[in-house]
Amino acid sequence: xxxxxxxxxxxxxxxxxxxxxxxxxxxxxxxxxxxxxxxxxxxxxxxxxxxxxxxxxxxxxxxxxxxxxxxxxxxxxxxxxxxxxxxxxxxxxxxxxxxxxxxxxxxxxxxxxxxxxxxxxxxxxxxxxxxxxxxxxxxxxxxxxxxxxxxxxxxxxxxxxxxxxxxxxxxxxxxxxxxxxxxxxxxxxxxxxxxxxxxxxxxxxxxxxxxxxxxxxxxxxxxxxxxxxxxxxxxxxxxxxxxxxxxxxxxxxx
Amino acid sequence: xxxxxxxxxxxxxxxxxxxxxxxxxxxxxxxxxxxxxxxxxxxxxxxxxxxxxxxxxxxxxxxxxxxxxxxxxxxxxxxxxxxxxxxxxxxxxxxxxxxxxxxxxxxxxxxxxxxxxxxxxxxxxxxxxxxxxxxxxxxxxxxxxxxxxxxxxxxxxxxxxxxxxxxxxxxxxxxxxxxxxxxxxxxxxxxxxxxxxxxxxxxxxxxxxxxxxxxxxxxxxxxxxxxxxxxxxxxxxxxxxxxxxx
Numbered sequence: 001x002x003x004x005x006x007x008x009x010x011x012x013x014x015x016x017x018x019x020x021x022x023x024x025x026x027x028x029x030x031x032x033x034x035x036x037x038x039x040x041x042x043x044x045x046x047x048x049x050x051x052x053x054x055x056x057x058x059x060x061x062x063x064x065x066x067x068x069x070x071x072x073x074x075x076x077x078x079x080x081x082x083x084x085x086x087x088x089x090x091x092x093x094x095x096x097x098x099x100x101x102x103x104x105x106x107x108x109x110x111x112x113x114x115x116x117x118x119x120x121x122x123x124x125x126x127x128x129x130x131x132x133x134x135x136x137x138x139x140x141x142x143x144x145x146x147x148x149x150x151x152x153x154x155x156x157x158x159x160x161x162x163x164x165x166x167x168x169x170x171x172x173x174x175x176x177x178x179x180x181x182x183x184x185x186x187x188x189x190x191x192x193x194x195x196x197x198x199x200x201x202x203x204x205x206x207x208x209x210x211x212x213x214x215x216x217x218x219x220x221x222x223x224x225x226x227x228x229x230x231x232x233x234x235x236x237x238x239x240x241x242x243x244x245x246x247x248x249x250x251x252x253x254x
Numbered sequence: 255x256x257x258x259x260x261x262x263x264x265x266x267x268x269x270x271x272x273x274x275x276x277x278x279x280x281x282x283x284x285x286x287x288x289x290x291x292x293x294x295x296x297x298x299x300x301x302x303x304x305x306x307x308x309x310x311x312x313x314x315x316x317x318x319x320x321x322x323x324x325x326x327x328x329x330x331x332x333x334x335x336x337x338x339x340x341x342x343x344x345x346x347x348x349x350x351x352x353x354x355x356x357x358x359x360x361x362x363x364x365x366x367x368x369x370x371x372x373x374x375x376x377x378x379x380x381x382x383x384x385x386x387x388x389x390x391x392x393x394x395x396x397x398x399x400x401x402x403x404x405x406x407x408x409x410x411x412x413x414x415x416x417x418x419x420x421x422x423x424x425x426x427x428x429x430x431x432x433x434x435x436x437x438x439x440x441x442x443x444x445x446x447x448x449x450x451x452x453x454x455x456x457x458x459x460x461x462x463x464x465x466x467x468x469x470x471x472x473x474x475x476x477x478x479x480x481x482x483x484x485x486x487x488x489x490x491x492x493x494x495x496x497x498x499x500x
Contacts, residue, residue, distance in 0.1 A: 050376070070380070073378070074378040076378075077375075077376055077377060077378035078377070078378045082376045084369040084372065085369070086368055088368060088369040088370050088372065088373040090370055090373075091365075091368075101377075102377050104277075104280065105276055105277055105280065105379060106276075106277075106378070
């Protein structure tokens, strides 16, 4: 479980997060949603320690992360897997080397053991025969899947995903969502996903936090997000023609 | 004020970069890779520039010493001294600042804007140590070899110029390059080269490491890396010359 308590963060005079408290449950996909520029990625970066919080605390299973030094954070960071928006694969390494990279850095496994683990992780994300390719030779969806394979290579306890299906076609986006959901259950991880994609929200949003103007505006689940009375959340949810059609269905069905 | 901010941040980045590596065998391998990328890949350009630099120096010297009062072996002697004391360590380092410095700044800058540095940090790896330390160490090891090679080729270039132009006799030139040789001059050149190598790698890495934005900013970081490392080289050249030769 990851807890953020009363987190505030500003850049210069601009207050980006104001007194945000979240509690990310273990074994669930926890979503941070909101329009662009509302502080979702900043909150995610505060939770993983890429940004220092101005006020507030971050706890990883009761371990106070926000007070730790870089070296103390290292221990927890080895339990974290992260999927970045663009994949953040290392350009100079092949797919296989990218997936093996955390194992090379932090384990004493033999080359064969590392290779076996890399192959297992790649097959877990449905990728075959790409081991020797470089990131520049992969499509956007493949890059995301390799990034997921790298993220799970160390059996993480916590998984963070920053807009995992941005720039992907609906089918690939659905596959990535499914994958995130499956591995969250399989590894019993605490998964945090930042997204503004309503398909993802309705597919994997077991716990949802809606940010608006840097504040936590609403929290709930995919089951009650469509029934919300919150005006700002309604404006966010029922934007597309597809989601607009869900409203009358809800009205008829009660 | 801005200079103090950047200088302070540069020093704190160096402090981060010089921390104990997570896994030393990986860093050793990284140093080898960087030596190849930063050093061996520059052999060609260094060789071409050195030969022509030595040839031009010798020809200019021959034209300027057009009097029977100065022996013609002076051409060889002055060419060697100029190459040894200034041209090889400083000019070649400035050229390497352009070639290697821009490469380092753009490589690290691209890694920053594509979140690869964040990915390293999330994994619990110190990105400054992982990315910058091997580049600094590799440059400080390989650059002295490049500069020594440059010295030999420049002196050789001068000799070839004499043969092809007939401006000075080959035997006189060879006698000149062997005359009044002081080993200390080589030591001076090597010390300068090592300091310049540190400046090229660290200043360029600093500019890349704090890149924000996208492709445009990576280009800007690359240019800044070259400009600031060149200025620092010229400034340190003056200080080191005063310290080591005065």
